[in-house]
Amino acid sequence: MLYFEKYHGTGNDFIIFNGIENKYNNKMELAQKVCHRNFGIGADGMMIVEKSEVAHVKMDFYNSDGSLAPMCGNGIRCFAKYVFDNKIVDSTDFKVETLAGIMKVKLTHLENKANSVSINMGKPYFNLEPQDVILDVDIKEYINQIFTVENQNFNMSILTMGTLHAVIIVENLEQIDIGHYGKLIETHSMFPKRINVNFTEILDKENIKVKTYERGVGKTLSCGTGSAAAAIITSLLGHTTRNVNVQVPGGTLTIEQKQKGIYMTGPAQLICRGEYNHPHPNQL
Numbered sequence: 403m404l405y406f407e408k409y410h411g412t413g414n415d416f417i418i419f420n421g422i423e424n425k426y427n428n429k430m431e432l433a434q435k436v437c438h439r440n441f442g443i444g445a446d447g448m449m450i451v452e453k454s455e456v457a458h459v460k461m462d463f464y465n466s467d468g469s470l471a472p473m474c475g476n477g478i479r480c481f482a483k484y485v486f487d488n489k490i491v492d493s494t495d496f497k498v499e500t501l502a503g504i505m506k507v508k509l510t511h512l513e514n515k516a517n518s519v520s521i522n523m524g525k526p527y528f529n530l531e532p533q534d535v536i537l538d539v540d541i542k543e544y545i546n547q548i549f550t551v552e553n554q555n556f557n558m559s560i561l562t563m564g565t566l567h568a569v570i571i572v573e574n575l576e577q578i579d580i581g582h583y584g585k586l587i588e589t590h591s592m593f594p595k596r597i598n599v600n601f602t603e604i605l606d607k608e609n610i611k612v613k614t615y616e617r618g619v620g621k622t623l624s625c626g627t628g629s630a631a632a633a634i635i636t637s638l639l640g641h642t643t644r645n646v647n648v649q650v651p652g653g654t655l656t657i658e659q660k661q662k663g664i665y666m667t668g669p670a671q672l673i674c675r676g677e678y679n680h681p682h683p684n685q686l
């Protein structure tokens with residue numbers, strides 16, 4: 403039996419294990435199993451709290467298909483809440499080591515149960531890396547370019563905001579088949595390691611709407627790093643101000659672009675605690 407807690411942040415849901423107290427082997431397979439919506443607990447991702455030499459704790463993050471991801475915006479808020487609630491750290495302000503670097507988290511509104519968490523997610527990175535993006539033209543950045551798939555033209559920008567994102571600005575999100583085009587773009591040969599795809603509609607200068615097709619998961623109710631990526635691109639292109647509210651299917655996130663980095667604020671809620679009865683414990 404494996405003790406777990408399940409959290410969500412604007413509908414992006416995660417299973418969290420304490421790797422400081424217990425040892426987990428075959429984590430990719432464990433993620434696939436526990437995240438399965440029918441045969442497992444069901445979640446978009448799995449996180450394991452590990453000891454860190456450089457921060458208060460380390461976040462190990464896996465998508466539901468078992469792939470390792472460098473960073474998860476909604477995940478790290480849930481992770482921070484778990485770490486605080488389980489008294490792994492005794493401060494509301496602490497540092498988390500991730501594969502994308504050290505993130506500073508701050509828990510607020512604990513008294514009125516809004517459970518809001520803010521994170522400084524660092525700076526976006528626009529340079530195209532050959533291992534991430536294969537192009538037949540020699541350009542350093544890919545901002546607001548026409549990307550064509552199945553005769554459909556999209557205005558696409560690519561950036562790393564903790565993890566790799568495509569931001570596609572559309573007139574009307576309701577007219578886009580997110581599942582169909584999301585999958586085609588996620589797995590397109592231009593992206594050897596696949597990509598997260600964020601379809602973005604501009605509502606006004608301070609508000610955007612985003613629907614994400616996540617790498618290693620599929621359509622989700624929210625993507626934190628994707629919301630930040632969308633906010634950065636819409637402001638870079640002059641459509642929005644530096645601080646925006648991002649409406650996602652599972653709620654609203656606030657993104658602020660400050661001197662010290664990109665700040666994301668949003669909820670982190672405990673759903674349940676329990677024991678996962680792994681059918682083949684020896685295979686873990």
Ligand SMILES: N[C@@H](CCC[C@H](N)C(=O)O)C(=O)O
Nearest residue numbers: 471474475476565625626627
């Ligand atoms: N849900 C996340 C992003 C999780 C990782 C992503 N699917 C990837 O593979 O890069 C978020 O809230 O940022």
